[in-house]
Amino acid sequence: MSIATSIQTSDKPLGRDDLAELVARDIAPGSFVNLGIGQPTLVSNYLKPEQNITLHTENGMLGMGPAAEGDEIDGDLINAGKIPVTELPGASYFHHADSFAIMRGGHLDICVLGAFQVSATGDLANWHTGAPDAIPAVGGAMDLATGAKDVFVMMTLLTREGASKIVEACTYPLTGVGCVTRVYTDKAVFLTGPDGVTVRETFGCTLEELQELVPVPLRSAAAVAG
Amino acid sequence: MSIATSIQTSDKPLGRDDLAELVARDIAPGSFVNLGIGQPTLVSNYLKPEQNITLHTENGMLGMGPAAEGDEIDGDLINAGKIPVTELPGASYFHHADSFAIMRGGHLDICVLGAFQVSATGDLANWHTGAPDAIPAVGGAMDLATGAKDVFVMMTLLTREGASKIVEACTYPLTGVGCVTRVYTDKAVFLTGPDGVTVRETFGCTLEELQELVPVPLRSAAAVAG
Amino acid sequence: MLTFVDSVNEAVSGIKDGSTVMIGGFGNAGQPFELIDALMDCGAKDLTVVNNNAGQGDQGLALLIKEGRVKKMICSFPRQSDSWHFDAKYHAGEIELELVPQGNLAERIRAAGAGIGGFFTPTGYGTMLAEGKETRIINGRGQVFETPIHADVALIKALKADGVGNLVYRKTARNFGPIMAAAAKHTVVQVSEIVPTGGLDPENIVTPGIYVNSIVKVA
Amino acid sequence: MLTFVDSVNEAVSGIKDGSTVMIGGFGNAGQPFELIDALMDCGAKDLTVVNNNAGQGDQGLALLIKEGRVKKMICSFPRQSDSWHFDAKYHAGEIELELVPQGNLAERIRAAGAGIGGFFTPTGYGTMLAEGKETRIINGRGQVFETPIHADVALIKALKADGVGNLVYRKTARNFGPIMAAAAKHTVVQVSEIVPTGGLDPENIVTPGIYVNSIVKVA
Numbered sequence: 046m047s048i049a050t051s052i053q054t055s056d057k058p059l060g061r062d063d064l065a066e067l068v069a070r071d072i073a074p075g076s077f078v079n080l081g082i083g084q085p086t087l088v089s090n091y092l093k094p095e096q097n098i099t100l101h102t103e104n105g106m107l108g109m110g111p112a113a114e115g116d117e118i119d120g121d122l123i124n125a126g127k128i129p130v131t132e133l134p135g136a137s138y139f140h141h142a143d144s145f146a147i148m149r150g151g152h153l154d155i156c157v158l159g160a161f162q163v164s165a166t167g168d169l170a171n172w173h174t175g176a177p178d179a180i181p182a183v184g185g186a187m188d189l190a191t192g193a194k195d196v197f198v199m200m201t202l203l204t205r206e207g208a209s210k211i212v213e214a215c216t217y218p219l220t221g222v223g224c225v226t227r228v229y230t231d232k233a234v235f236l237t238g239p240d241g242v243t244v245r246e247t248f249g250c251t252l253e254e255l256q257e258l259v260p261v262p263l264r265s266a267a268a269v270a271g
Numbered sequence: 272m273s274i275a276t277s278i279q280t281s282d283k284p285l286g287r288d289d290l291a292e293l294v295a296r297d298i299a300p301g302s303f304v305n306l307g308i309g310q311p312t313l314v315s316n317y318l319k320p321e322q323n324i325t326l327h328t329e330n331g332m333l334g335m336g337p338a339a340e341g342d343e344i345d346g347d348l349i350n351a352g353k354i355p356v357t358e359l360p361g362a363s364y365f366h367h368a369d370s371f372a373i374m375r376g377g378h379l380d381i382c383v384l385g386a387f388q389v390s391a392t393g394d395l396a397n398w399h400t401g402a403p404d405a406i407p408a409v410g411g412a413m414d415l416a417t418g419a420k421d422v423f424v425m426m427t428l429l430t431r432e433g434a435s436k437i438v439e440a441c442t443y444p445l446t447g448v449g450c451v452t453r454v455y456t457d458k459a460v461f462l463t464g465p466d467g468v469t470v471r472e473t474f475g476c477t478l479e480e481l482q483e484l485v486p487v488p489l490r491s492a493a494a495v496a497g
Numbered sequence: 498m499l500t501f502v503d504s505v506n507e508a509v510s511g512i513k514d515g516s517t518v519m520i521g522g523f524g525n526a527g528q529p530f531e532l533i534d535a536l537m538d539c540g541a542k543d544l545t546v547v548n549n550n551a552g553q554g555d556q557g558l559a560l561l562i563k564e565g566r567v568k569k570m571i572c573s574f575p576r577q578s579d580s581w582h583f584d585a586k587y588h589a590g591e592i593e594l595e596l597v598p599q600g601n602l603a604e605r606i607r608a609a610g611a612g613i614g615g616f617f618t619p620t621g622y623g624t625m626l627a628e629g630k631e632t633r634i635i636n637g638r639g640q641v642f643e644t645p646i647h648a649d650v651a652l653i654k655a656l657k658a659d660g661v662g663n664l665v666y667r668k669t670a671r672n673f674g675p676i677m678a679a680a681a682k683h684t685v686v687q688v689s690e691i692v693p694t695g696g697l698d699p700e701n702i703v704t705p706g707i708y709v710n711s712i713v714k715v716a
Numbered sequence: 717m718l719t720f721v722d723s724v725n726e727a728v729s730g731i732k733d734g735s736t737v738m739i740g741g742f743g744n745a746g747q748p749f750e751l752i753d754a755l756m757d758c759g760a761k762d763l764t765v766v767n768n769n770a771g772q773g774d775q776g777l778a779l780l781i782k783e784g785r786v787k788k789m790i791c792s793f794p795r796q797s798d799s800w801h802f803d804a805k806y807h808a809g810e811i812e813l814e815l816v817p818q819g820n821l822a823e824r825i826r827a828a829g830a831g832i833g834g835f836f837t838p839t840g841y842g843t844m845l846a847e848g849k850e851t852r853i854i855n856g857r858g859q860v861f862e863t864p865i866h867a868d869v870a871l872i873k874a875l876k877a878d879g880v881g882n883l884v885y886r887k888t889a890r891n892f893g894p895i896m897a898a899a900a901k902h903t904v905v906q907v908s909e910i911v912p913t914g915g916l917d918p919e920n921i922v923t924p925g926i927y928v929n930s931i932v933k934v935a
Contacts, residue, residue, distance in 0.1 A: 075498045077707050099661070099707065103818065104742045105888045107705050108661070120744055121889040127743035134695035135661035137702035138887055140894040140922070141742070142826035145819035146611035149839060150679060152707050173844075180806055181815050182795035183845065188819030191838045192612060222842035222858065301717045303926050325880070325926065329599065330523045331669045333924045334880070346525055347670040353524035360914035361880035363921035364668055366675040366703070367523070368607035371600035372830035375620060376898060378926050399625075406587055407596050408576035409626065414600030417619045418831060448623035448639065604830070611823070614854040617833035635833040635863075644854075665919065700884065701920045 052267050055248040058231040064199060066091040068157060068229050071197075072098055076154040077147075079103065079189060082126040084199050085157035099135075101153055103185045105144045108136030125185065145185070148192040156193035158186065160200045160228075162215045165261040167225040167237040169198065170217035183220075190221030202230035202258065209259045211235060211242065232258070236266065278493050283475040284457040290425060292317040294383060294455050297423075298324055302380040303373075305329065305415060308352040310425050311383035325361075327379055329411045331370045334362030351411060371411070374418040382419035384412065386426045386454075388441045391487040393451040393463040395424065396443035409446075416447030428456035428484065435485045437461060437468065458484070462492065499662045501691070501712050505535035508685045508713040512536060512650050515568075517545040519606070519646075519677040520558060521653035524550075527670035529654040529687045531715045533557040536652065542566045547606070547646060549599065549673065551575035551583035562586055571646060573599035598626060601643050603676060609645035610679025610708075617642055651681035655704065658686060660694030662706030671703065678708040685711040718881045720910070720931050724754035727904045727932040731755060731869050734787075736764040738825070738865075738896040739777060740872035743769075746889035748873040748906045750934045752776040755871065761785045766825070766865060768818065768892065770794035770802040781805055790865060792818035817845060820862050822895060828864035829898025829927075836861055870900035874923065877905060879913030881925030890922065897927040904930040 059067065061084060069091035072078060079101045080086050089111065092098045100109040102124040109124060110131035118129040139147075147153060160171040172186045173179065190196055200210055211228065227245075228235040233255050234245040245266045247255055256263050285293065287310060295317035298304060305327045306312050315337065318324045326335040328350040335350060336357035344355040365373075373379060386397040398412045399405065416422055426436055437454065453471075454461040459481050460471040471492045473481055482489050502508045509532060512518065518536065522528030537560055544567050551570045552559030561567055563582040575583050575594060586592040597605065598620050608616060621627045622639035631642040653674040655664040664686060666674055678684045691714050721727045728751060731737065737755065741747030756779055763786050770789045771778030780786055782801040794802050794813060805811040816824065817839050827835060840846045841858035850861040872893040874883040883905060885893055897903045910933050 101707075102888070104745070105891050107707060108699070119887065121746070121887040123743055123745050123888055132699060132887070135659060135663060135706065136699040137663055137705040138699055138885075138890055139702075139705065141818075141822040141891045142611075142895045144891075145822045146679065147705070147707060149612035149819050149823070149837065150610045151612055152610075152679070168842075178807070180795040180799075180803060180813075182793040183815060183817050184793040185818040187817040187839045187843060187845065191841070192819070219843045327926075328669070330526070331672050333926060334918070345668065347527070347668040349524055349526050349669055358668070358918060361878060361882060361925065362918040363882055363924040364666075364671055364918055365921075365924065367599075367603040367672045368676045368830075371603045372898065373924070373926060375600050375604070375618065375831035376829045377831055378829075378898070394623075404588070406576040406580075406584060406594075408574040409596060409598050410574040411599040413598040413620045413624060413626065417622070418600070445624045604832070608835070612838065613823070614836035614838065614852075614857070614859040616827070616835035619831065619833065633833075638833070640833040667919075698920075700886075701917075 052246045052265065053251065054246040057249040059248045061087060064229055064231065068197060068199060072096065072155060077101055077152065079148065079153050079156040079193065081156065081158040081189065083159045085159060086126065088157055101147060103144050103148060105139050105141060106136060108133045145188055148188050151192060151194060153193040155195045155197060156189045157197045157199055158189060160198045160210065161217045162210050162212050163198055163225050163228050163237060164212055164215050165237065165241050166239055167223045168215050169196065169220040169225050170215040171220050173218040175218050186220050190224045195226045196224045198225050198228045200228070200230055202232045211259050211261060213261050278472045278491065279477065280472040281474040285474045287313060290455050290457065294423060294425060298322065298381060303327055303378065305374065305379050305382040305419065307382065307384040307415065309385045311385060312352065314383055327373060329370050329374060331365050331367060332362060334359045371414055374414050377418060377420060379419040381421045381423055382415045383423045383425055384415060386424040386436065387443045388436050388438050389424055389451050389454050389463060390438055390441050391463065391467050392465055393449045394441050395422065395446040395451050396441040397446045399444040401444050412446050416450045421452045422450045424451050424454045426454070426456055428458045437485050437487060439487050499706060499709060499712070505531045505687065505713050505715065506538060508532065508711045509535045509539050509652070511683065512539060512541045514541055515543045516541060516649040517547065517647070519547040519648040519651040519681055521651070521672065521674045521677050522548065523669070523672040527654050527672045527674055528557065529652045530557055532652040532685060532687050533561065537561055543568045545569040545571065547571045547648060549573055549602065550577060551580055553577055554579045559583065562592065565591065567592060569593035569595065571595040571597060573597055573602050596626060603673070605643055605646040606673065606676045606680045609647040610676060613645060615642055615644045646680065648677070648681040649683065651677040651684045653677055653684065653686050655686050655688050657690045657692055657697065658688045658712045659692050659697045662709035662712060663697050663702045664704035664709065665697060665701060666703055675704045678704045683710045684708055687713050687715040689715065718925060718928060718931070724750045724906065724932050724934065725757060727751065727930045728754045728758050728871070730902065731758060731760045733760055734762045735760060735868040736766065736866070738766040738867040738870040738900055740870070740891065740893045740896050741767065742888070742891040746873050746891045746893055747776065748871045749776055751871040751904060751906050752780065756780055762787045764788040764790065766790045766867060768792055768821065769796060770799055772796055773798045778802065781811065784810065786811060788812035788814065790814040790816060792816055792821050815845060822892070824862055824865040825892065825895045825899045828866040829895060832864060834861055834863045865899065867896070867900040868902065870896040870903045872896055872903065872905050874905050874907050876909045876911055876916065877907045877928070877931045878911050878916045881928035881931060882916050882921040883923035883928065884916060884920060885922055894923045897923045902929045903927055906932050906934040908934065
């Protein structure tokens with residue numbers, strides 16, 4: 046399929062906060078969401094009360110509120126990143142198996158994760174560099190990647206060395222196969238799936254410029270829609 | 272092994288209540304116990320408070336008390352036989368999967384069940400006559416038979432037709448394989464296991480008389496102990 | 498999305514012919530009688546029903562079976578002294594029966610909600626209920642492979658719901674409710690009371706609202 | 717049998733060399749620090765430890781690892797900024813690591829308590845953590861066979877116990893406590909408060925006393 050129109054919605058690349066705001070805006074009202082450790086946590090700052098989003102934390106809670114401050118800090122109330130958080134009205138607590146059953150049973154609408162690499166068909170690599178001396182640590186990444194109805198990735202498009210993190214096939218060890226549905230980057234939003242990669246919008250670059258950076262064929266969402 | 276001594280602890284066969292009292296006396300203090308529907312339920316009448324036995328009912332409760340009477344009757348508080356029961360201090364409620372996990376995970380010390388037949392090696396048949404037009408109904412019988420640490424059976428030794436219910440191999444459909452550890456009958460208490468059948472005590476008959484009724488080789492517990 | 502509806506008829510209106518419907522309850526405890534009556538009224542047929550029993554007397558599930566609306570029952574204990582409607586249909590060859598040991602029934606429903614593809618259990622090994630099923634010996638113990646039971650709809654009864662659909666139950670009426678809520682695509686709950694959000698202690702929630710789709714208060 | 721003991725040292729005194737010990741907690745929440753210290757004091761070695769992490773800083777599990785008392789860790793997230801003792805032992809080849817996705821860890825522990833012989837899960841399929849494991853496609857989805865994790869002893873922390881050992885927890889400190897209590901042959905619990913039997917609402921018990929063997933109150 047040829048590259049047709051490009052939908053440039055910003056004239057410059059998005060910063061981390063702008064990207065978090067965009068992800069937050071894209072979450073459907075009433076969704077149950079798990080935000081991964083790191084950059085995805087920023088998304089919570091931009092969720093609006095009227096969106097009525099319920100946050101899950103895999104260490105045993107639904108209805109998680111913002112980070113705790115001052116007197117609110119309670120060592121028994123933390124998120125998956127081990128940061129003290131708060132409890133919203135309507136919250137519930139459960140043990141680890143019940144908590145992962147929520148995730149693994151397909152009940153979460155969306156999880157948002159960071160990534161080292163995402164393949165054209167939505168394979169995710171986000172837990173292990175594969176370096177021979179690295180101590181592997183996986184946490185809940187594989188459960189999140191496999192269990193949520195939609196897996197959104199947030200990352201910079203390029204590594205520090207300028208290589209695309211969207212790749213033909215992941216070279217880092219996989220977290221999950223064909224699980225990522227959307228990739229939010231500073232330069233563009235990509236939709237991934239069995240049919241490959243579609244660009245929903247670009248930030249500060251044209252689709253042609255984006256294609257030069259990314260080693261897999263890109264389609265425009267506008268062209269697909271057209 | 273030859274039949275040596277016979278330990279006759281009663282000069283006549285035991286009635287249902289006497290048998291229930293005997294089973295109750297044999298339950299170790301502090302045990303967690305599930306009493307099956309029918310005759311086994313009688314055992315609860317003879318448990319002494321100082322035995323500190325906790326009763327489990329598979330429809331979601333530990334700490335079940337006696338049958339409810341009068342104003343105590345509450346449609347939301349029933350046992351596995353759908354009889355209204357009561358709640359003792361220290362009781363707890365849980366859902367069906369958690370309740371069967373207690374049983375299936377090997378956490379119950381004893382369950383007491385009725386039976387059509389028990390084989391020499393402890394196979395149990397208690398759920399289905401195998402009649403071609405019978406509607407099969409299994410309930411929790413297979414879980415109880417398989418899950419409890421010890422499975423006690425209570426039954427009359429003989430059918431109405433005079434056939435032994437302790438058999439070489441069950442002719443009725445099985446509930447569980449090699450699961451029964453003890454059989455309490457009106458004429459004797461039998462221990463069953465991989466090595467066959469041992470008679471612990473007889474009621475109103477000698478071991479020799481018992482052997483004439485039962486088509487599998489019987490050993491005396493006294494002989495085994497000796 | 499969670500909705501609070503005004504009537505049991507509205508609550509079950511989305512149930513289609515051919516659906517798999519889980520119905521909570523053990524004996525009368527936890528049975529959502531009003532929702533079952535509404536299912537009767539709504540006309541959906543060719544149903545596969547998952548319940549511990551197969552109807553009793555001349556009410557609820559028994560009537561649904563009598564009227565020929567149930568194609569298949571998945572249950573542990575169909576035969577009761579007053580299960581005459583099921584008995585008749587069964588003997589007439591007009592209803593299919595999948596008989597499941599009660600613990601396997603509970604665990605298979607739980608597996609569906611928890612995303613488990615199947616599991617091995619000692620229950621039923623060496624019995625006719627394991628015939629045709631995959632078995633293996635694990636740590637010296639014979640075990641049977643059992644698969645999850647998913648449903649399109651669950652009809653359950655709870656004591657109270659709050660504004661986000663969190664549920665608490667009452668005594669042994671809890672039974673199949675929590676696991677069926679998790680196993681069904683769409684869970685309909687009849688409750689005795691609806692309390693404001695924040696009115697249930699977060700430590701004591703039995704079914705989190707994420708598993709609940711429709712709530713109707715029944716007097 | 718349930719016993720109430722006076723000290724954490726007495727509570728862990730039965731732990732033998734070579735035991736598999738589950739330790740509750742996620743981060744600091746729910747970690748039974750005092751019981752871990754007592755395990756350190758009791759001298760048991762060649763332990764297999766099941767915990768979400770592999771020790772942090774210079775305390776608790778990290779010290780147990782530093783002292784060479786842990787032969788093998790089963791955990792989901794050993795590498796942390798302050799997991800230096802584990803890191804050193806791992807790089808020296810002096811500790812074995814079984815790395816398990818956190819949900820598989822929880823489900824495998826739950827399976828042990830529930831008598832499940834093993835189960836299939838999509839988590840980890842197609843990844844290096846599934847290498848060497850049995851896989852199959854179920855309903856179009858690749859799944860990995862995972863086995864239960866049993867333990868000799870569980871050391872957990874709860875908020876309150878009553879006289880028959882029923883437990884309630886506090887907020888996200890609940891985490892692994894309930895499933896570890898069910899998976900271990902012998903469960904030791906440190907609690908903040910012991911209340912008389914009848915002092916906990918039967919509807920709100922999280923861990924029934926059947927899963928609890930020793931209780932010690934820690935100030």
